[in-house]
Amino acid sequence: MTSFAPGPTDGAIFCGGEGARIGGGKALRLLGDRPLLAWVILALAPQVTRIGIVARTVDDSRTLIAAVQPHLPGLVAARLEAWADRPGLEGPVAALLGAADRCMAPYLLTSATDTPFLPADLRSRLARTLSVRGAAIAADDRPIPTISLCQRARLVGLPAQKSLNATLAPLAPGTARLSAVEAHNINTMEDLCAAERILATRQTLTRGGNRG
Numbered sequence: 001m002t003s004f005a006p007g008p009t010d011g012a013i014f015c016g017g018e019g020a021r022i023g024g025g026k027a028l029r030l031l032g033d034r035p036l037l038a039w040v041i042l043a044l045a046p047q048v049t050r051i052g053i054v055a056r057t058v059d060d061s062r063t064l065i066a067a068v069q070p071h072l073p074g075l076v077a078a079r080l081e082a083w084a085d086r087p088g089l090e091g092p093v094a095a096l097l098g099a100a101d102r103c104m105a106p107y108l109l110t111s112a113t114d115t116p117f118l119p120a121d122l123r124s125r126l127a128r129t130l131s132v133r134g135a136a137i138a139a140d141d142r143p144i145p146t147i148s149l150c151q152r153a154r155l156v157g158l159p160a161q162k163s164l165n166a167t168l169a170p171l172a173p174g175t176a177r178l179s180a181v182e183a184h185n186i187n188t189m190e191d192l193c194a195a196e197r198i199l200a201t202r203q204t205l206t207r208g209g210n211r212g
Helices: 034-049 060-070 092-100 120-128 151-155 164-171 189-211
Strands: 009-014 050-057 080-084 108-113 135-139 142-150 174-177
Touching: 009 034, 009 092, 034 050, 034 060, 034 108, 034 120, 050 060, 050 092, 060 080, 060 092, 080 092, 080 151, 092 108, 092 151, 092 164, 108 120, 108 151, 120 135, 135 164, 135 189, 142 151, 142 164
Parallel strands: 009 050, 009 108, 050 080, 135 174
Antiparallel strands: 108 142, 135 142
16 A cells, blocks of 8 residues: 555546435435535535536536535635536446546545535545555445545546446555544435434534634
């Protein structure tokens, strides 16, 4: 394993899923006062240069960007770009390889749109576990390959497999541990309610700290 701060990094957020288990429109479902997508953008923004919003088509991505911009600082919103899945593929594999096609930085940091509590040091944690082939993924009690840091040059020529784990396997990715809260992802209304409780607890702790 290597241990270093990566060079310039672009971000990519995967937004192409239907979100059927939550009734559709997952990226724009509200958590607190902002959409899930906005939470992920704000988590990644300090860690990357550009942020690609990866939907099934560029038009779909532009629609998401227009909807989320009012919830973001102007300087963050200005760094969003409309990216699309790689044609002919499906799911997160299509999103990852589509992002690799559009990424201009040497490194690509990725997340799904449904992981709102990503840590502020995500990029550096993943960088510390990069494999010699230039890839790292997050994990809690299981691998989370949608959250990854990869050398772009290693991604571009990867053959697509049915799953993200299988696609990344040739890079033998290292793993960086996330806590249960950091890795919390939202697929159902129950998951969203749990996220609301996490957010309420964080806000209570923040107010208590400010009074201190």
